[in-house]
Amino acid sequence: MLSDVSLRLRIFLFFVLLACGGFAIVSVALAFGYRSALTEGVANGFILAGIISGFGLLGLAIGIWLLFDENVAKPIQSLSTTLRARAHAGVDVKVDTHSARFLGDLAHAAEAVSLKLSSTTTDVAGMVALETDALVAQREQLAAILTEVPVAILLISPEHRIVLYDGQAAGTLAQIAPPRLNAVIFDYVAREQLIAAYNRLVKTGIETKFKATCPDRRVSFDARLKPLQGAHSYLLLIDEAHAMIAPDDTRPLTFDFELLADQPTSDLSQRKLDQISFVIFDCETTGLLPHKDELVQVGAVRVHRNKIIEGEHINRLINPGRPIPSSSSRVHHITDAMVLDAPTPKSVVNEFHHFARDSVIVAHNAPFDMAFMHRHGNQMNITWSHPILDTVLLSAILFGTTERHTLDALCDRLGVTIEPALRHTALGDATATAEALCRMLPMLAARGYTTLGDVLAQSRKHGRLLDDLN
Known part of the structure; x- marks a missing residue:
């Protein structure tokens, strides 16, 4: 109750200050106008009083606005983003009750609600973790079994996108291009060969063998298509003896079965954020001038799907030569x-161009990094038609333009930890930016x-933030 009274009293005093300030300014203006009227005429006195009143009230309004912005508007914005x-990104950031001290009990009430939410979330997370551990153990067992089978295995969706691949498949695909979940299989296997085999598979319903080559004919191997019951999805099996498979033991079994059900619109701009693949990258360079470094x-x-x-x-x-x-x-x-x-x-x-195919490219201060990509792309006739997102601008959308939007400030705000040894390494900064993106995507969705x-x-x-930054 005391906090509530204190907040109401502050608001009352705010309007008292506005009224008293206006009264004082008009009084001073009239006094100067009166003196001017005695020496230079009534008309000049009124004009002087009007000018002083106008500028005085304008200054008062600006001053009051600055006080309101600093002590009310900014704390409310900070409180809402926190x-x-x-709520939406699972970030365990403490509510800044000091900056919101003029908001009465609002900050403390928000902190109490968020602590209760965190406690509930922690309890739920604990139960989920137990189930997740069991699933991880089962996945590791499945990966170990698949590794012993002398066949590379890929699960392909009805839209011919990669839904699952094992370590042996990763080693096979890596001979052609970087393996990518949700990639179109035609990036790795010539379209006409695979479509012909797929049509035979659909027509006969039995396993189909065919000779596969990559799109540029550099790599070839014997492959089989195996149908899955009740769906147009299928397994692509590659025989180790013919593919010269070099299993990638460091790569886990990679899959996302929800891709089988996804039917995203062909218009990328209209896709939901959780139906989009993002490639987050960072560059280290010889200097800060993209046209010469x-x-x-x-x-x-x-x-x-909001996960790395x-x-x-x-x-x-x-x-760099x-x-x-x-x-x-x-x-x-x-x-x-x-x-x-190197x-x-x-x-x-x-x-990198192949790695980012069919994806949205993301970077922190993207114009700088993309300038190098465009320069080399122009020399190799590579077109960068990918949509580009910049985490500097995403930070401004969520936290306001008055906040700092460096990578360190953004990570600190979102509870992302960058190991000191990895800071200012390309992969370290890219990973930190990706973790920040994974926290911001649900926050953006929650904003509509x-x-x-x-x-x-x-x-x-x-x-304009990027113009100022660069």
């Missing part, structure tokens, strides 16, 4: 000796921005 982060490292990870896809990443050192300045090495710790035998920028850019088009439209409203 509550949204805790060069890449020395590219790191990228993939996100689908384990095992799907790029982490490449690059030989020139000495790396010591000032740059002090930031990213990459030296000339480390990149002596691939060229163009080969890594080409690899549920499709990619919604988010892009909101991002364009804050485009």
